[in-house]
Amino acid sequence: MTNTPQPGAEPAKAAVPVAAASAPTSGATSGATSGAAPGTPPRTVWINAGELSGDMHGGRLLEALLRRDPSLRCIGMGGPHLRGAGQDAILRVEDLSVMGITEVLGYLPRILGMLRRIKAELAARRPDAVVLIDAPEFNFRIASAAHALGIPVHYYISPKIWAWRTGRVNFIRRHIRRMICILPFEVEFYRRHGMDVDYVGNPLLDVMDWQRLDAIAPVPGRIGLMPGSRRKEIEALMPEYGKAARLLLADRxxxxxxxxxxxxxxEDALRALWPADVPLTIESPDDRYATLRTCQLLLAASGTATLETALLGVPTLVAYRVSSFSYWLGKRLVKVRWVSLPNLVLNREVFPELLQENADGAVLARHASRWLDTPGELDRVRADLADLRRRCGPPGAADAAARIILDEMA
Known part of the structure; x- marks a missing residue:
């Protein structure tokens, strides 16, 4: 077996997205021939998103599936994007947005109840395929149940097993028919463990109107804030963002x-955690990419949002704070050098990572001041981010994933 780099190492040149060769062009409908044969009942797919970021990608995937097979029925667990794309959402992803060991324990009765419901629905409805999106702690249990029922299981957006508990690759080998990856270094990780996977490029490239967004110039002095979507992370970060804002305003x-x-x-939940003496504009999520592009720099919670801001070319300070026990355990289990995806893809720290006690208003203000006050510093970060966008492949991830899934269902 060839030597394989660890996650975060230089991506292998062979990791060419399937999308580059086989996805239809935007708006194409020729893939509709992948639909069910005339006279046969419509096929049914269960899509399970365990987080709001997964719901966004799931919505795009479902749209691509329906372009290829307009008769396809979709049921499962989703949020606003999957429901808007046409999913009959039996369960809501909004009811599962928790993070961290102790945080999950507090929601355990609800989580177990949702799993029981899903297992019962799978047994009763017998979909033709199950598609799981990230969220392994929840979705692996669904994979096990579906596999036991003889339902093919596909995974769209690999769980981050390259970061911790890498032994879970053995579960994937036994229970998952197709693993569809969106990060370039994941191909080599799975290859090192004796698995061939599909790399389709990053679906975030499909949801951004690049012609419009690249024309938006940052507004000098505008600082964006993205405290996350989970109550615990917002409560931990928003007050620290407020402290940083007060310190920055004192000199600027x-x-x-x-x-x-x-x-x-x-909006009320956010303002309740913000200092009343510091002006704050709350922006709607509806056109968030355009809003983010107007920012000179950002303070953001660790997660998918940091890859979004990186692809948009906006310098970002990454912050996160979980319970002391969750952090203690994570330090012992996590196998990668960085927590943010942009740093992992580029294999260097482009976005400063301020975790736990460093997710502090004074520390955030100090890092932001350095970026603002050092000539050329923000431009240097933006140049690194242009390289990251190139590495994440061309658009077409959702279309390529849809083709793979429907071909397996044929």
Whole structure:
């Protein structure tokens, strides 16, 4: 077996997205021939998103599936994007948005109840395929149940087993028919463990109107805030963002602060955690990519949002804080050097990572001041981010994934 780099190492040149060769062009409908044969009942797919970010990608995937097979029925667990694309959502992803060991324990009765419901629905409805999106702690249990029922299981967006508990690759080998990856280094990780997977490029490239977004210039002095979508992370980060804003304003009164709220978070909830003496604009999530592009820099919670901001070319300070026990355990289990995807893809720290005690207002203000006050510093970060966009492949991930799934269902 060839030597294989660890996650975060230089991506292998052979990791060419399937999308580059086989996805239809935007708006193409020729893939509709993948639909069910005339006279046969419509096929049914169960799509399970365990987080709001997964729901966004699931919505795009379902749209691509329906372009290829308009008669396809979709049921499962989703949020606003999957429901908007046509899913009959038996369960809501909004009811499962928790993170961290102790945080999950507090929601355990609800989580177990949802799993029982899903297992019962799978046994009763017998879909033709199950598609799971990330969220392994929840979705692996669904994979096991579906596999036991003889239902083919496909995984869209690999769980981050390259970061911790890599032994879970053995579960994937036994229970998952097709693993569809969206990060370039994942191909080599699975190859090292004796598995061939499908790499389709990153679906975030499909949801952004690049011609429009690249024309938006950052507004000097505008700082964006993305405190996350989960209650615990917002409660941990929003007050620290407020402290950082107050410190930054003391020397730079012309700064403005714009918080992009998640769809499931109210403006009142955000303002309740923000200092009353610091002006704050709450931005709607509806056109968040355009809003983010107007920012000179961002403060963001660790997660998918940091890859979004990186692809948009916006310098970002990454912050996160979980319970002491969750962090203690994570330090012992996590096998990668960085927690944010942009740093992992580029194999260097482009976005400073301020975790736990460093997710502090004074520390955030100090890092932001360095970026703002050092000539050329923000431009240097933006140049690194242009390289990241190139590495994440061309658009077409959802279309390529849809073709793979429907071919397996044929």
């Amino acid at each position: 009164p012309g700064l403005s602060f714009h918080c992009v709220r998640a769809p499931n978070v109210t």
